[in-house]
Amino acid sequence: MNPNTIAEQANRIADEAHALAQQAQAAAQTVVPATVAGGVEPFIFLFAIFLMACFVGYYVVWNVTPALHSPLMAVTNAISSVIIVGAMLATGLGDSTWAIGFGVAGTALASVNIFGGFVVTQRMLSMFRSKK
Amino acid sequence: MSESLTALAYLIAAILFILALRGLSHPVTSRRGNQFGMAGMAIAVVATLLHPNIHAASYARIVAAIAVGGSIGVYIARRIQMTALPQLVAAFHSLVGMAAVFVAAAALNAPEAFGIGHPGAIHVQSRIEMSLGLAIGAITFSGSVIAFAKLQGIMRGAPIIFPQQHRLNALLGVIAVALIAAFVVTGSQPLFWLIALLAFGLGFLLIIPIGGADMPVIISMLNSYSGWAAAGIGFTIQNLALIITGSLVGASGAILSYIMCKGMNRSIINVLLGGFGTDTGTAAAAGGAAGERSVRSGAAEDAAFIMKNASKIIIAPGYGMAVAQAQHALREMSDVLKAEGVEVKYAIHPVAGRMPGHMNVLLAEANVPYDEVFELEEINNEFSTADVVYVIGANDVTNPAAKTDKQSPIYGMPILEVDKAKTVLFVKRSMASGYAGVENELFFRPNTMMLFGDAKKMTEEIVQALH
Numbered sequence: 001m002n003p004n005t006i007a008e009q010a011n012r013i014a015d016e017a018h019a020l021a022q023q024a025q026a027a028a029q030t031v032v033p034a035t036v037a038g039g040v041e042p043f044i045f046l047f048a049i050f051l052m053a054c055f056v057g058y059y060v061v062w063n064v065t066p067a068l069h070s071p072l073m074a075v076t077n078a079i080s081s082v083i084i085v086g087a088m089l090a091t092g093l094g095d096s097t098w099a100i101g102f103g104v105a106g107t108a109l110a111s112v113n114i115f116g117g118f119v120v121t122q123r124m125l126s127m128f129r130s131k132k
Numbered sequence: 133m134s135e136s137l138t139a140l141a142y143l144i145a146a147i148l149f150i151l152a153l154r155g156l157s158h159p160v161t162s163r164r165g166n167q168f169g170m171a172g173m174a175i176a177v178v179a180t181l182l183h184p185n186i187h188a189a190s191y192a193r194i195v196a197a198i199a200v201g202g203s204i205g206v207y208i209a210r211r212i213q214m215t216a217l218p219q220l221v222a223a224f225h226s227l228v229g230m231a232a233v234f235v236a237a238a239a240l241n242a243p244e245a246f247g248i249g250h251p252g253a254i255h256v257q258s259r260i261e262m263s264l265g266l267a268i269g270a271i272t273f274s275g276s277v278i279a280f281a282k283l284q285g286i287m288r289g290a291p292i293i294f295p296q297q298h299r300l301n302a303l304l305g306v307i308a309v310a311l312i313a314a315f316v317v318t319g320s321q322p323l324f325w326l327i328a329l330l331a332f333g334l335g336f337l338l339i340i341p342i343g344g345a346d347m348p349v350i351i352s353m354l355n356s357y358s359g360w361a362a363a364g365i366g367f368t369i370q371n372l373a374l375i376i377t378g379s380l381v382g383a384s385g386a387i388l389s390y391i392m393c394k395g396m397n398r399s400i401i402n403v404l405l406g407g408f409g410t411d412t413g414t415a416a417a418a419g420g421a422a423g424e425r426s427v428r429s430g431a432a433e434d435a436a437f438i439m440k441n442a443s444k445i446i447i448a449p450g451y452g453m454a455v456a457q458a459q460h461a462l463r464e465m466s467d468v469l470k471a472e473g474v475e476v477k478y479a480i481h482p483v484a485g486r487m488p489g490h491m492n493v494l495l496a497e498a499n500v501p502y503d504e505v506f507e508l509e510e511i512n513n514e515f516s517t518a519d520v521v522y523v524i525g526a527n528d529v530t531n532p533a534a535k536t537d538k539q540s541p542i543y544g545m546p547i548l549e550v551d552k553a554k555t556v557l558f559v560k561r562s563m564a565s566g567y568a569g570v571e572n573e574l575f576f577r578p579n580t581m582m583l584f585g586d587a588k589k590m591t592e593e594i595v596q597a598l599h
Contacts, residue, residue: 022250043257046367046375053376056150057383063157066482066507069388069489070217071166072156073355077224079149079169080362080381083231084198085142085180086369089245090238091194092186096251099242100190104197106234109227111201112208114173117224119209120217121166127496128159130503 071124078117084110134184141179142373148172149377153384159502176373214497215454218486219283222351226276228358229335232269233328235365236262240324246369254319258368263312263327265364270331271338272357278339279350283486289344291407297341298405304334341406345451347486349392349403356385388488395482395508397534397544408541427563427575429582432593435522435557438581440598442519442555444475446511448548449491450484452525452560456587459498462524465591466500468598477514478505479521479548481529512549521550524559525587527566532573540570556580559590 064072087106094100148168155165181194212220239262243249248258281287308330315323342350363378365371393400402408439445447466453459466476478500484491495505515521523530530550533540550556551574558580565571574580583590 022253042370043367046370046372049372050363050367050375050379053146053379054383057153057380058387060150060153060380061384061387064153065157065159066391066480067489067492067502067505068156068159068162069391070221070487070493071162072153072384072489073221073351073388073487074217074224075152075156075166075169076355076359076381076384077221077228079152079173079377080228080358081231082145082149082173082176082373082377083228083235083362083365085176085371085373086235086246086365087197087231087238088177088180088194089183089186089369090235090242091197092180092183092190093245094238094242095244096241099238099245100193102234102238102241104193106231106238107194107197108201109231109234111198112205113201113224113227113231114205115202116205116209116220118166118170118173119206120212120220121169122163123209124214124217124493124496125159125162125166127493127499128162128502129496129499130159131501 067128068125071121074117074121074124078114078121081110081113081117084114138179138183139372141175142371143376145172145176145179145373146376148175149373149380153380214493215457216284217493218347218351218490219280221487222276222280222283222354225351225354225358226273226280229269229272229274229276229361232265232358232361232365233273236266236269236368237324237328239365239368240321248368248370252319256316259316259319260312261364261367263315263324265361265368266324267308267312267327267331268357268364269361270328271335272354272361274332274335275339275350275357276335276354278336279347279354282339282344283347291343292340293407297337301334301337304330304337308334338404342403343406343408344486346403346406346408348483348488348490349389349396349400351487352385352388352392353400353404354385356382356389359383359385392483392488395546397542397546425576427582428578428580429584430557432583432585432590433597434581435583435590436594436597438555438557439469439474439520439522439594440472442474444477444518445469445520445522446477446479446515446518446550446553447522447524448479448481448526448530448550449495449524450481450526450529451486451490452527452587454485454490454494454525456525456589458524458588458591459494459500461588461591461595463495463498463500465595465598466504468595472598476504477511479508479511479515479550480505481508481526481548482546484526484529508546508548515549516552518553520555520557521553522557522559523550524591527560527572528570530556530572530574531566531570533570542570550574551577554579557583559583559585559587561586 087103090099090103149172152165152169155161239246243254249255282289311327359378359381363375366374366378469476480491530548532551534542534545534547
């Protein structure tokens with residue numbers, strides 16, 4: 001047998017093994033939480049949290065006094081920029097240039113919002129004074 | 133930091149965000165609430181930085197991005213004029229939308245960073261969540277950019293309408309759904325960007341037919357969208373803080389849209405179909421009709437005389453006050469009147485201004501104590517006991533036709549019942565009608581005195597005459 005063919009074969013087998021390993025890893029990721037939770041998809045848990053949070057949001061926001069609706073918009077703007085964690089993870093864990101690029105851009109945009117949103121809210125709220 | 137610990141930190145951040153909104157139930161607790169929000173954000177950011185697998189080299193990138201973005205944010209937030217708040221908020225919404233697009237794109241390129249598969253082999257469910265987050269984020273971005281342009285005056289506030297507009301939008305919506313389905317099946321990069329492009333276009337087309345005066349609803353709605361976009365991305369990257377916060381913000385924006393619609397007695401569909409009102413463009417058209425009927429007009433001295441002899445005055449400000457920057461002069465006027473022993477209160481209609489709560493912030497800026505400022509339901513019974521109502525920069529929200537004239541486009545809208553007061557002083561630049569294009573019956577009533585002039589100048593002249 002020609003050493004070249006053997007090398008090629010070995011290469012192919014290695015590739016296959018790599019692909020299998022990736023599949024196993026991917027499968028493990030979905031299986032582990034599922035077994036812990038007794039066969040329920042992790043999505044269901046996230047969805048349950050999502051629905052609960054919608055209800056919490058509904059009741060909390062109805063409690064906001066109409067006089068503070070502008071600060072409410074500014075502060076919700078700031079907190080929705082917690083999307084920055086996604087951008088940071090992409091920057092820090094991504095391997096491709098594109099992923100890192102998008103991550104950095106997302107981090108910068110969300111930071112504008114976080115700092116801008118909280119500062120402008122603080123500015124607004126500091127103006128609300130009572131008669132004394 | 134272990135993954136469970138990180139998840140716990142995100143949960144704490146989310147709870148702090150809930151407390152931040154809770155604080156806004158009263159001005160006294162609101163500042164503490166905002167601090168809770170900042171603390172929550174700090175925890176979320178630090179927890180992410182402590183993620184064990186972050187490449188050492190990327191810390192510099194992350195910190196640099198935060199420093200650049202943060203300084204821009206602080207700079208803008210410090211310098212912005214309070215009258216320009218609506219456009220600032222619109223601009224911030226667009227950034228959340230764009231950030232959602234970027235994070236979706238990053239997740240597509242680095243799925244292993246979020247444990248959702250491998251490049252070219254992302255889990256089907258994650259593809260659904262990713263494309264939804266992407267589409268909503270992109271619509272939020274371009275829609276907010278248009279809202280910003282209209283509020284800032286870069287674009288005319290008047291609705292932009294063309295034939296078959298709604299059919300085109302519906303068609304684009306159907307195509308978007310089809311593209312998302314195709315992306316979920318194939319996971320292809322070009323399809324991803326096609327969805328983004330289409331959603332950008334859709335956001336643009338959805339907002340251009342909406343008039344400037346309907347912006348309070350639109351800003352609230354885009355606020356809601358930015359929340360849902362964040363939640364969609366939260367599902368994609370399986371992040372608790374993002375899912376909880378996204379739904380809080382989504383709910384908040386939806387409630388504000390509902391309140392604004394109710395304040396105009398219109399359905400959200402009616403607002404979204406657009407074409408209502410022409411912003412400030414109707415001046416000429418309405419001028420003719422007014423000429424036939426006589427109005428009583430007066431000068432600042434007359435107004436000052438009437439006010440001096442009153443024991444209770446209610447001030448009803450509208451968007452015109454913001455445009456004229458008359459809030460400081462207004463507060464000066466009420467200071468003088470209060471010193472004379474007159475009781476002064478402010479009445480705010482839910483849709484006064486260009487965003488929810490806009491008038492309250494402007495009055496607070498002028499040092500008007502918040503306990504002198506009342507919402508429509510709180511104060512509507514008091515107009516009958518008021519000697520004088522000073523209407524400044526408001527029009528449609530005082531029009532009695534909303535209660536009596538079934539043909540009127542504003543019929544059914546809750547109004548400030550200023551006509552019940554003994555005397556109505558109406559500050560206006562001309563006899564032009566408001567954004568609804570309806571003539572205000574109030575101008576011709578015998579107990580109404582029109583004060584023609586710029587809101588700020590007129591108020592300043594009254595202050596001088598009062599001295």
